Amino acid sequence: MSKVPLTLYLAAPRGFCAGVDRAIKIVELALEKWGAPVYVRHEIVHNRYVVDGLRAKGAVFVEELDEVPDDRPVVFSAHGVAKSVPAEAERRGMVYVDATCPLVSKVHIEAERHHRAGLQMVMIGHRGHPETIGTMGQLPEGEVLLVENEADVARLAPRDPERLAYITQTTLSIDDTAGIVAALKARFPAIVGPHKEDICYATTNRQAAVKAIAPRVQALLVIGAPNSSNSRRLVEVARANGCAYAQLVERAADIDWRALEGVRAVGLTAGASAPQVLIDEVIDAFADHYDLTCEVVETAQENVSFKVPMVLRG
Numbered sequence: 001m002s003k004v005p006l007t008l009y010l011a012a013p014r015g016f017c018a019g020v021d022r023a024i025k026i027v028e029l030a031l032e033k034w035g036a037p038v039y040v041r042h043e044i045v046h047n048r049y050v051v052d053g054l055r056a057k058g059a060v061f062v063e064e065l066d067e068v069p070d071d072r073p074v075v076f077s078a079h080g081v082a083k084s085v086p087a088e089a090e091r092r093g094m095v096y097v098d099a100t101c102p103l104v105s106k107v108h109i110e111a112e113r114h115h116r117a118g119l120q121m122v123m124i125g126h127r128g129h130p131e132t133i134g135t136m137g138q139l140p141e142g143e144v145l146l147v148e149n150e151a152d153v154a155r156l157a158p159r160d161p162e163r164l165a166y167i168t169q170t171t172l173s174i175d176d177t178a179g180i181v182a183a184l185k186a187r188f189p190a191i192v193g194p195h196k197e198d199i200c201y202a203t204t205n206r207q208a209a210v211k212a213i214a215p216r217v218q219a220l221l222v223i224g225a226p227n228s229s230n231s232r233r234l235v236e237v238a239r240a241n242g243c244a245y246a247q248l249v250e251r252a253a254d255i256d257w258r259a260l261e262g263v264r265a266v267g268l269t270a271g272a273s274a275p276q277v278l279i280d281e282v283i284d285a286f287a288d289h290y291d292l293t294c295e296v297v298e299t300a301q302e303n304v305s306f307k308v309p310m311v312l313r314g
Contacts, residue, residue, distance in 0.1 A: 004264075006290035008283065009217055011209035011269035012298035017202030019101030020045045020273045022306040023078035026099040027054050029312040030075055034095070039068040041085065042077040042130055044099060045273035046228040048250060070094055079130035080104045082137020102306050103200040104131060107167050108138045110194055114165040115139050119192060120158050122147055124180050125169030129229055132169055153183040164191040168198035171230035171272075173237055174207060202272045203230050205300040207237045213267040213297050214241035219260055222248050223278050224271030231271030243267065251278050252285035267297075 023044050030038045036058025043051050043061060051061060059075075065088055068074045073095040076085065080100040089096040100108075111121050121144040125132035136144040147153050158164055166184055168177055177199060184191050197204075214220060220238040224231025231248055238246035245263075249255055260266065266286070270279050286292050307313070 003291040007265050007293045007295060008286055009213045009267045010294055010296045011213055012296050013205045013300060013302050015270040015274050015276055015279055017272040018304040018306050019078055019103060022308060023099040024050060026097055026308050026312060027059050027075055029308060030073055030097055031058050033312060034073045037072060039072055039074040041065060041074055044077050046225045047273040048225060049278055050275060065089060075099050080134030082134055084137060097309055097311060103170055107135055107198050111138050111167055115143055119163050119165040122164055122166040122184060124166060124177055126229060147180060150180055150183040153180060153187060161188050162190045164188050166191055166193055170198055170200040171203050172199055173233040174199055174204060205302060206234060206269060209297060209299045210234050210237045210269055211241045212299050214238045214243040217243060217265040217267040218263040219245040220267035222269055222271060223274045223282060224248055225250060228271045228273055234269055234271060252281045255285060
């Protein structure tokens, strides 16, 4: 029986960003330098395939520093950590490497600068997300107020409404964040914003590509982990921009082929922590099921790269 024709629109950019690439490289270089085991506090990036691959090489993933022996190196994840974490590592005389994405570090520096100027911070982010915990942990307790939506803005009770600044989790939806920022500015006209948008270039670029594809397809799949904030936002962006069926899948085995019956145009993208091998796997699965035509929809080109810490160079 002949296969049904289907066009797969591939978002570009998609998949790994520079911060994720750097973080994975840090763990690999740490294993080369110190041998196994190298401990990693929290998942280095939010992707099971990546984490399992590093675990097979000798990385041990833990949630807290007290699970790490004093005599073994530890890597802090790309999401960033509270200041108390490296302080405790230093107190214990541990070797540690910080794999925090430089764009997250930029937000940390921004928060500290505003704090020194006497401003209380408002953080737009998701409660419990590692990046939010790490960013709020850059300042003393009570100095960062978290808002997740516009309703939270209405309930804010800052120390001084005239002395506020806001920062943003880097992996949020630009459109959703815009509404929260507008609510903050309406309620607190004196609030100070970042010099440059906190939402990272990779998040912005991947969302723009999905916006370009969504009106052209009947379904869109996002390759990414359920706990990946930027991947989940891509699903939301697809739905908000006219794609009736948008789903998050970790890999090809998760595709619901019955839901795609009758569909002739599908969009495909991947979150910033999804490796190319999983993208190729999904494309191959579509080629097995359909008479497949692939079309790339490119909305930006990325040539960003970040250096690994000096202790791992050479």
